Amino acid sequence: MAFVGLEGLSKAFQGVEVLDSIDLDIERGDFTVLLGPSGCGKSTTLRLIAGLDSVSRGRITIDGRDVTALEPRLRDIAMVFQNYALYPTMTVEQNMGFGLKAQKLPTETIQSKVGEAAELLGLTDFLDRRPGALSGGQQQRVAIGRAIVREPKLFLFDEPLSNLDAKLRAGMREEIKHLHQRLDATTIYVTHDQEEAMTMADRIVIMNGGQIEQIGTPEDIYFRPATRMVASFIGSPEMNIFAGTMTDNGIDTGLGILTKGPGAVGTKLQVGIRPDDLQLVTEDKKLPEGPTIDCRIGLVELLGPRAILHLRAPDETELTAVVSYEDLKAASGETARFLIPSSALHIFDDATGERL
Amino acid sequence: MHLKYKMIVPLVLVLSAIMLYPLAFSGWLSFQDYRLTRIDEVHPVGLENYRFVATDPAFLNAMRNTLTFVFGAVTLELILGLSLALLVQRLRIMRGFVRSILLAPMFITPIAVGLMFRFLLSSEIGVVSHYLGLLGLSVDWFGPQMALLTIILIDVWQWTPFMLLMFLAGLEALPKAPFEAARVDGAGPWLTFSRITLPMLMPVIVVALIIRALDAFKVFEYVFATTRGGPGDQTVTIMYFIYQTGFRFFRMGEAAAAAVMLIAVILVLVVALVKFSKIDRSKG
Amino acid sequence: MFDYPNLGARVAATIAIILALFLVLFPFVWVFLESIKPPELGARPDVWVFTPSWANWQEVAFESDVPLNIANSFFVAAVTVLISLLCGAPAAYAFSRFRGFSGARYGILGAEMMPPAILILPFFLLLYHLQLIDSRIGVIAAHLTFVLPVVTWFLIGFFDEVPKDLESQAMIDGFTRFQAFYLVILPAVRPGLAAAAVFGFVLSWNDLFYALLLTGSESRTLPVAIAGFWTFRGIEMGKMAVAILIAIIPVLILSHSIQKHLIRGIGGGAVKY
Ligand SMILES: Nc1ncnc2c1ncn2[C@@H]1O[C@H](COP(=O)(O)OP(=O)(O)OP(=O)(O)O)[C@@H](O)[C@H]1O
Ligand SMILES: [Mg+2]
Numbered sequence: 001m002a003f004v005g006l007e008g009l010s011k012a013f014q015g016v017e018v019l020d021s022i023d024l025d026i027e028r029g030d031f032t033v034l035l036g037p038s039g040c041g042k043s044t045t046l047r048l049i050a051g052l053d054s055v056s057r058g059r060i061t062i063d064g065r066d067v068t069a070l071e072p073r074l075r076d077i078a079m080v081f082q083n084y085a086l087y088p089t090m091t092v093e094q095n096m097g098f099g100l101k102a103q104k105l106p107t108e109t110i111q112s113k114v115g116e117a118a119e120l121l122g123l124t125d126f127l128d129r130r131p132g133a134l135s136g137g138q139q140q141r142v143a144i145g146r147a148i149v150r151e152p153k154l155f156l157f158d159e160p161l162s163n164l165d166a167k168l169r170a171g172m173r174e175e176i177k178h179l180h181q182r183l184d185a186t187t188i189y190v191t192h193d194q195e196e197a198m199t200m201a202d203r204i205v206i207m208n209g210g211q212i213e214q215i216g217t218p219e220d221i222y223f224r225p226a227t228r229m230v231a232s233f234i235g236s237p238e239m240n241i242f243a244g245t246m247t248d249n250g251i252d253t254g255l256g257i258l259t260k261g262p263g264a265v266g267t268k269l270q271v272g273i274r275p276d277d278l279q280l281v282t283e284d285k286k287l288p289e290g291p292t293i294d295c296r297i298g299l300v301e302l303l304g305p306r307a308i309l310h311l312r313a314p315d316e317t318e319l320t321a322v323v324s325y326e327d328l329k330a331a332s333g334e335t336a337r338f339l340i341p342s343s344a345l346h347i348f349d350d351a352t353g354e355r356l
Numbered sequence: 357m358h359l360k361y362k363m364i365v366p367l368v369l370v371l372s373a374i375m376l377y378p379l380a381f382s383g384w385l386s387f388q389d390y391r392l393t394r395i396d397e398v399h400p401v402g403l404e405n406y407r408f409v410a411t412d413p414a415f416l417n418a419m420r421n422t423l424t425f426v427f428g429a430v431t432l433e434l435i436l437g438l439s440l441a442l443l444v445q446r447l448r449i450m451r452g453f454v455r456s457i458l459l460a461p462m463f464i465t466p467i468a469v470g471l472m473f474r475f476l477l478s479s480e481i482g483v484v485s486h487y488l489g490l491l492g493l494s495v496d497w498f499g500p501q502m503a504l505l506t507i508i509l510i511d512v513w514q515w516t517p518f519m520l521l522m523f524l525a526g527l528e529a530l531p532k533a534p535f536e537a538a539r540v541d542g543a544g545p546w547l548t549f550s551r552i553t554l555p556m557l558m559p560v561i562v563v564a565l566i567i568r569a570l571d572a573f574k575v576f577e578y579v580f581a582t583t584r585g586g587p588g589d590q591t592v593t594i595m596y597f598i599y600q601t602g603f604r605f606f607r608m609g610e611a612a613a614a615a616v617m618l619i620a621v622i623l624v625l626v627v628a629l630v631k632f633s634k635i636d637r638s639k640g
Numbered sequence: 641m642f643d644y645p646n647l648g649a650r651v652a653a654t655i656a657i658i659l660a661l662f663l664v665l666f667p668f669v670w671v672f673l674e675s676i677k678p679p680e681l682g683a684r685p686d687v688w689v690f691t692p693s694w695a696n697w698q699e700v701a702f703e704s705d706v707p708l709n710i711a712n713s714f715f716v717a718a719v720t721v722l723i724s725l726l727c728g729a730p731a732a733y734a735f736s737r738f739r740g741f742s743g744a745r746y747g748i749l750g751a752e753m754m755p756p757a758i759l760i761l762p763f764f765l766l767l768y769h770l771q772l773i774d775s776r777i778g779v780i781a782a783h784l785t786f787v788l789p790v791v792t793w794f795l796i797g798f799f800d801e802v803p804k805d806l807e808s809q810a811m812i813d814g815f816t817r818f819q820a821f822y823l824v825i826l827p828a829v830r831p832g833l834a835a836a837a838v839f840g841f842v843l844s845w846n847d848l849f850y851a852l853l854l855t856g857s858e859s860r861t862l863p864v865a866i867a868g869f870w871t872f873r874g875i876e877m878g879k880m881a882v883a884i885l886i887a888i889i890p891v892l893i894l895s896h897s898i899q900k901h902l903i904r905g906i907g908g909g910a911v912k913y
Contacts, residue, residue: 052536071645073542085533089555098551099541146541359817360738367731367792370723374759374785375751381762440660443653446642454657456896458664463895464888465846467863471870472667472884475877483670486685513663525903567906570753577848581867595849598757603853608761615758622755 002061003028003186004049004154009058011044019044020210021058026188026203031180033197034190036207037233042190045207046156049188050079063153073102078147079156083163084139086131092118092142093127099150117145120179137168144176148183155180157189161196173200194234198222206230228353231272231346237308240319241272243350251347254315255293259342268350275308277344278321280328281337288341295319296335300328311338385612392606405613415614417589418597419621421504425593426572429511433568434561436512437519442549444520445527455524462517470581473510503583503591510578515571519564526560527553566629573622594618675881696878705857706883709865713887716776716851716861717844720783721837724791729833732795733821737804745796752789756849759785764853774856782850787840794839794905798832799825801904835901838894845891862887 002025011019019041026032034042047053049060051072060068067075078099087095096117097110118124121141131139140160147155160176161169177200180187191197197204198218206213206221206229214226225231231239244253246267251258253271263269279287295311307328311319321338330336347356389401409415444455461469476484477497488495497506530553538548576595579585585592585600592600594614602611642653678693700706735741735748759782767778802825810820826833848863855864866887869880895902 050540052539072539073544077540079537079540081533081537083531083533085531085537087534087537087552088531089558090551098538098543102538102542102544102547146537150541360734360741363730363734363818363821364741364744366727367788370727370784370788371751374781374788375754378759378762378766378785379754381766382758385761385765439656443642443657446644446653447657448643449641454661456899457661459899460668460892461664463842463846463891465848465863465866465891467848467867468884468887469667471866471880472671474870475875476667476670481685481877483685513667517664521899521903522906574755574757576756580848580852581870595755595757598760599849599853602761603764608765612758612761615755615761618755618757622753 002026003030003063004188005059005061006045006049007059007061009045009048009060010056011041011048011053012056018210019048019056022210022212024205024212024215026186028186029184031177031187031189031200031202033201033204034188034207035194035197035204036192036213038192040207041210042192042207043158046079046158046188046190049154050077050156051075075154076152077154077156078150078152079158080140080143080147080160082159084131084143086139086142086146088131091128091130092123092134092145095131095142096145096149099146113149114145117149120148121145136164137172140164140172144179148179153186155185155187157187159191160189162191162193169196176200194236206233208233224355225346226355228270228272228348231348235274237275237320237322239272239274239346240278241270242317244269244271254317255313255340256291258291258340259345262347262356263349269356270348270350270353272346272348273340273344275320275322277341278319278323279339279341280321280323281339282327282329285327287339288343290339290341290343292337292339294335294337297330297332300332382612382615385608386616388609390608390612392608401609405609406617409610409613409617412610414589414592415597415617418592418594421590421592422573422575422594424504425508425511425575426569428505428508429515429572430565430569432508432512433516433519434565436516437564438523438561440516440520441523441527442553444524455520459517459521461514462521464514466514466577467581469510469514470578473506473513473578474582477506498583498587500587500590503587507575507578507582507591510582511572511575515568518568522560522564523557526557530556562629566626569625569629570622573618671881671884674877675885677878679878696882700879700882700886704879705860706862706865706886709860709862709883710886712776712855712859713845713861713863716779716783717841719776719780720787720844721791721840723780723784724788724840725833725837728788728792728836729795729826730821732792733799733825735792736796736799737807745793748789748793748796752786752793754785756786760850760853763850767854773854774859776855776859778854779851779859779861782854783844783847786847787844790843791836791840794836795829795832797904798829798836802828831901832905835898835905838898839902839905842891842895845887 004024004026006022006024009019009022009024010017022045034045036042044053048055049062051067051070055068058068059066062075062077087098090098093111093114096114100110100113114127115124118127121144123138123141123145126134126138126142131142134142140163143160157176161172164172173196176189189200198221201218203215204218204221205215208229214221214230216224216226221230221234225234228241232241242253242255244251244258246252246263246265246269247257248265249257251269251271258271279285281287281292293313295313298310298312300310301308302325303322305325306322307325309321309323309328311321313319319338328336348354349356386405387400387402388398389404390398440458444451444458447454476482479485479496479498482497485495485497496502534552534556535548538552543551574595575593576599579591579593579596580599583591585596598611598614598618601607601614641657642650644650644653673688675696676692676694677687677696678690679695681687681690735744763778763782764773767773767775772778806828807817807820807825810824811817815823845861846863847861848867851861851864852867855861860868862883866880866883869876869883
């Protein structure tokens with residue numbers, strides 16, 4: 001049985017449904033990331049699991065126990081908040097020990113546990129300081145420390161790194177992943193940063209508009225997006241997506257007839273290709289199979305060895321491609337030839353958005 | 357002249373005329389034998405007025421009454437105001453309505469408050485006394501046992517709303533996140549209140565305390581409306597004492613000396629309060 | 641009514657709030673009933689049901705000095721507030737914006753807290769010598785001693801909240817600093833000005849102490865008149881109740897309108913919420 005189970009979980013604020021019947025099973029020890037655009041209901045889901053908001057419909061189980069109606073303190077969880085939520089009037093030590101104090105543990109036990117966690121997080125020298133006298137990264141560590149001293153069954157993180165600068169963020173990402181492996185605790189982690197999700201998650205749950213779009217490993221999500229929404233949400237630059245219709249010869253799009261696809265003749269489709277998969281045609285390179293198109297090059301964004309090209313196809317469809325800068329012989333305003341590899345196409349039903 | 361000085365000129369001129377000059381005048385007055393009844397015989401008497409007032413049992417009594425009043429009233433208002441604020445904050449319905457009603461007393465003229473209670477609590481015609489009487493309770497609100505306490509309670513009725521106003525705003529401004537963290541951390545209501553709410557609210561509490569205490573020192577209207585200092589001199593406050601000395605007995609010199617000493621007492625208290633609460637740090 | 645998890649707490653809290661509401665409302669209800677009690681029922685504490693009589697209201701309106709007292713109170717409060725805004729607003733702006741005035745804030749606070757006991761003696765003697773006892777000018781001057789500091793203190797807090805970039809922008813756009821102040825900043829703190837004006841008005845309107853000692857029959861303000869219903873001619877409860885209602889109703893309406901801003905004003909930038 002799953003360690004955390006959500007069954008038909010729904011939440012409405014003042015009659016507005018923001019979570020619509022979510023079903024999700026999370027295995028013990030997994031690092032699960034909830035990912036989705038702003039406002040899709042990630043925080044709401046997490047807060048329902050924590051018990052901070054009440055459930056409108058559905059059930060939550062943790063470790064086989066129905067916790068739907070339990071107070072947060074009875075759920076044996078710990079949570080790290082986006083803005084850290086440290087107690088401003090307490091020292092670091094008191095902050096980290098507060099949850100243990102609430103459990104009425106003896107002072108020595110609290111001290112030793114806090115000491116251990118502080119050691120682990122490199123906070124030993126800051127135990128007497130107040131949160132106001134710490135840097136953002138240190139405050140983040142205190143918040144994590146506060147969670148781990150309680151040795152909960154389940155860790156919840158709500159965008160814990162979004163207030164840190166890029167460099168610190170990368171460092172903390174490693175650290176959290178490391179902690180997870182070391183403590184082997186089940187973790188649910190909310191973020192809207194796909195890079196974070198990709199690098200940290202065992203499993204990613206993509207949410208959109210209060211519903212789950214796809215649950216899968218990072219590879220699944222990237223290489224086999226289950227819906228059009230996932231396809232365009234994951235990956236940067238965004239996937240090129242254009243309309244097409246199924247014909248006898250293949251898929252008829254503005255870019256020409258593409259490969260044979262699934263589905264009956266006449267089906268309306270959405271066809272996607274990642275910018276990295278569009279191939280710049282050069283003489284000396286061996287190319288996979290597929291039709292080619294000539295595009296006019298617009299803006300060129302140099303990323304170092306690679307460049308993002310903004311292209312305009314003969315039928316005026318706008319495309320992006322990421323190519324090796326070395327291969328790029330044409331300049332902005334000129335035309336270059338690109339190949340659309342049939343194997344790299346993602347094909348979705350136009351009506352349902354589902355992968356075909 | 358720089359603009360910044362130009363902009364404060366009107367204020368400085370007016371305040372000098374209506375405050376600095378009278379203050380200086382009062383200082384001078386406190387060294388004179390100045391009686392309105394013998395206006396032609398005004399003469400300097402050095403520290404005589406201070407010596408007289410400082411050893412005057414009536415002054416010391418008034419000072420004691422005032423300190424009792426300030427301490428009693430402000431303490432009760434703090435406790436009641438904080439409790440009410442915590443309650444109102446948890447109201448799910450009609451919060452704005454309840455708050456507006458509970459705040460009403462602080463806006464009305466204190467003499468009206470004093471007189472309303474004078475007659476509500478009157479032992480002959482008072483509604484409260486009448487119904488307490490039916491219950492077999494007879495409280496002599498303005499008698500020797502109760503008078504000062506009654507005046508404290510009147511002040512509590514009018515000024516607890518001020519504390520409520522300050523604390524409600526303070527509570528509303530507290531960040532929500534630490535409270536959610538405390539819920540997850542498993543803290544019960546008492547631990548949350550004593551370790552999180554109260555410390556975070558402390559700067560507001562200190563400011564509210566100081567404002568209320570300073571204001572309570574000026575109590576006059578309730579005494580004027582109810583007991584006029586009686587029974588005996590049990591409810592003579594400093595303001596009432598100065599009013600009597602200056603405008604009933606026309607001894608302006610002594611009244612001025614008493615006023616100067618009142619300011620000294622207030623200053624000492626404010627400095628002590630500020631030191632005690634380390635307000636400078638909490639303002640940070 | 642409450643969202644406490646357990647029923648006992650909800651019941652206790654509800655009872656506490658209802659009790660508090662009752663204690664606050666009861667005097668208001670009583671004074672209203674008293675004002676419409678037929679005069680012959682006068683001082684009966686046990687009569688609650690009667691045919692309302694407007695006799696007290698009529699007597700107060702047509703046969704007493706209360707209309708004059710109202711006019712006096714209004715005039716005094718309005719002029720006091722006007723002067724306070726004129727002197728206080730530019731000064732508050734200067735204290736909020738320019739360097740070198742950090743002590744001034746405490747000076748203003750000190751002035752606000754000054755006990756009237758020390759100011760009343762010189763005021764009385766001076767006005768006595770100038771033969772201005774029983775004039776509204778004297779009361780206005782006395783009321784300025786607390787209204788002006790309060791208004792200034794209020795406005796400092798409101799100016800503190802206006803971003804400094806606002807007048808920088810105005811100055812870049814070609815206005816002088818003073819023009820920036822009255823064309824850009826003053827309009828930006830209009831709610832603050834209104835709140836300060838209302839609060840100052842209420843303070844002046846409510847004052848008894850100065851008015852009691854500095855006014856006579858011509859310049860008497862409403863609070864003094866209210867006190868007078870008890871002093872002279874025994875107790876005239878019904879008419880006193882009318883006068884009390886007249887004194888408190890406008891103030892309750894006015895202050896209700898500024899409740900939101902009041903707290904920022906009282907804090908004056910000293911309390912960061
Ligand atoms: N307390 C609330 N009252 C009303 N609506 C709310 C409340 N909390 C959240 N919502 C709404 O619910 C929806 C989901 O919000 P939620 O905070 O879960 O989004 P999110 O996925 O965490 O977004 P973000 O990435 O911006 O944090 C939003 O449309 C939001 O406006
Ligand atoms: Mg969120």
